[in-house]
Amino acid sequence: MSTAVTQPMDEVKSTPWSGGRSPFNVEYGKLMMWFFLLSDAFTFSSLLISYGALRFSAPTWPAPSLVFQSFPGLIEHGAPLVFVGMMTFILIMSSVTMVLAVEAGHRNAKKEVVMWMLFTILGGLMFLGCQAAEWTHLHGEGFWWGHIPTAEVLKEFFQAHNNVLPSYAQQAMTSHQFANLFFTITGFHGFHVFSGVIINIIITVNVLAGTYQKRGSYLMVEKVGLYWHFVDLVWVFVFTFFYLV
Amino acid sequence: MSTETTNVHAEEAGHGEHDTMTKKRIWRVFYILLGITCIEFFIALYLVPHYNSGGNASHWANPIYIVLTLFKAFYIVGYFMHLKFEKLDMALAIIVPVLFIIGLILVLTNESHYWIDLRL
Numbered sequence: 001m002s003t004a005v006t007q008p009m010d011e012v013k014s015t016p017w018s019g020g021r022s023p024f025n026v027e028y029g030k031l032m033m034w035f036f037l038l039s040d041a042f043t044f045s046s047l048l049i050s051y052g053a054l055r056f057s058a059p060t061w062p063a064p065s066l067v068f069q070s071f072p073g074l075i076e077h078g079a080p081l082v083f084v085g086m087m088t089f090i091l092i093m094s095s096v097t098m099v100l101a102v103e104a105g106h107r108n109a110k111k112e113v114v115m116w117m118l119f120t121i122l123g124g125l126m127f128l129g130c131q132a133a134e135w136t137h138l139h140g141e142g143f144w145w146g147h148i149p150t151a152e153v154l155k156e157f158f159q160a161h162n163n164v165l166p167s168y169a170q171q172a173m174t175s176h177q178f179a180n181l182f183f184t185i186t187g188f189h190g191f192h193v194f195s196g197v198i199i200n201i202i203i204t205v206n207v208l209a210g211t212y213q214k215r216g217s218y219l220m221v222e223k224v225g226l227y228w229h230f231v232d233l234v235w236v237f238v239f240t241f242f243y244l245v
Numbered sequence: 246m247s248t249e250t251t252n253v254h255a256e257e258a259g260h261g262e263h264d265t266m267t268k269k270r271i272w273r274v275f276y277i278l279l280g281i282t283c284i285e286f287f288i289a290l291y292l293v294p295h296y297n298s299g300g301n302a303s304h305w306a307n308p309i310y311i312v313l314t315l316f317k318a319f320y321i322v323g324y325f326m327h328l329k330f331e332k333l334d335m336a337l338a339i340i341v342p343v344l345f346i347i348g349l350i351l352v353l354t355n356e357s358h359y360w361i362d363l364r365l
Contacts (some may be wrong), residue, residue: 016334034339042262047347053353057360065289081289088282096275099325102267218309222327229325240314244289245308 033223040192044234047188048241053179058174062157064243067178073135084243085161087130088235094123096234104227105218110198110207113221115170117204120228124197131190135183147184148175182242189238192231199224265330274324281313 016023024031055061065080072083101116142149149157154171165171203224211217273364323329328336 007332016332019316023330024338026335031335034335038339038342042342042346045349049349049353052350053357053360054351056354056357057364059361059364082287084325085282085286089279092275092278092282094323095321096271099266100268103268103271106265226326229321232325233321235316236321238315240310244285244310245303 004245027219030219030223031227032070040078040230044188044237045063046119047181047185050239051185051241054177058172058177061157061174062171062178064159064245065158066159067138068134068243072137081243083130083134084239087127088127088132088239089132090123090127091232091235094127095229095231097123098225098228102218102222103210105152105221108213108216108218110213113207116206117200117207117221121197121200121204124193124200124228127193128190128197131186131193134166135186138182143175143179143182145180148172148179185238186208187236189231192234196224196228196231199227266324270324273318275319278317281317285310285313297343 002160012018016025020240022028022031026034068084069078069080070076070083071079075082097116097119101113101120104112104116129136138144146155151168152169154168154175155165158165158171166174203220206212206220207218288306288309328339
């Protein structure tokens with residue numbers, strides 16, 4: 001009896017999951033970036049769902065078209081969604097320049113990567129500037145963490161149902177919730193944008209220094225790109241649930 | 246067995262080269278995102294103020310906003326974040342855990358209906 005006969009069980013399988021290589025066909029750092037973003041997605045959804053639950057359970061709520069109707073520095077009233085529309089456009093645009101940087105990286109075109117990364121950083125800074133302007137405007141009206149405008153100003157932000165405004169007690173309660181949730185959620189998002197800009201600057205410096213050219217791959221640009229698109233993705237949800245709904 | 250290993254590596258190296266984001270595709274996705282955002286503005290600035298006689302425009306507008314937002318999320322994650330071109334196993338490892346969020350939405354929506362009864 002020969003012992004050299006190969007049994008079917010002894011054959012080495014070559015499926016993606018049989019070991020010896022990445023089953024996802026993705027580099028380690030990129031996969032970890034995805035898992036970090038997954039955890040971040042849970043954080044943001046917890047915040048947004050808590051906001052939804054509090055808003056659902058509130059008898060009234062400040063109307064977005066009345067709270068967000070100014071273009072800070074230009075128009076005081078009657079321009080609902082214009083400013084935030086511009087902010088959304090800036091962020092989507094910077095997402096596009098980010099993919100263009102990744103695309104240039106695939107072609108090892110260093111100069112193009114630098115150019116698109118600089119546009120992305122510029123977009124991020126413009127977005128942060130807009131957010132600062134909007135926060136300043138709302139703060140000027142009296143909104144802040146734990147603070148709401150005076151009764152006179154506050155009633156401007158509520159829509160009447162059957163010609164009756166909600167009582168001041170109700171207005172004050174929901175405005176407190178609105179202020180806390182708005183500054184917490186857009187603040188947490190803005191902090192992500194800020195971190196993204198810093199990371200983008202670091203990566204751009206590395207690109208300029210030729211780090212990735214020596215390495216032969218611009219994979220780091222792709223990883224930071226994932227983070228940047230995620231920030232854009234979160235904004236899409238913040239935009240819908242704070243400004244449209 | 247050695248030829249098998251070589252084939253595996255060749256396949257690995259070849260993967261990811263063919264299906265990727267071209268400049269044309271990037272701009273197409275951008276126009277889709279821009280278009281969806283414009284539709285949202287049209288609803289919020291024109292349709293809602295004009296067809297809000299009963300004061301309950303949110304009942305039909307909100308579901309539309311949410312569906313459009315999910316479309317935008319699909320295009321950002323699928324194309325900009327490249328998930329559509331990754332292996333299916335990889336995409337599922339990211340997408341399946343996200344489905345847990347639906348559970349939290351259901352639980353807290355149900356809970357908030359109870360809270361409003363307490364408050365009124």
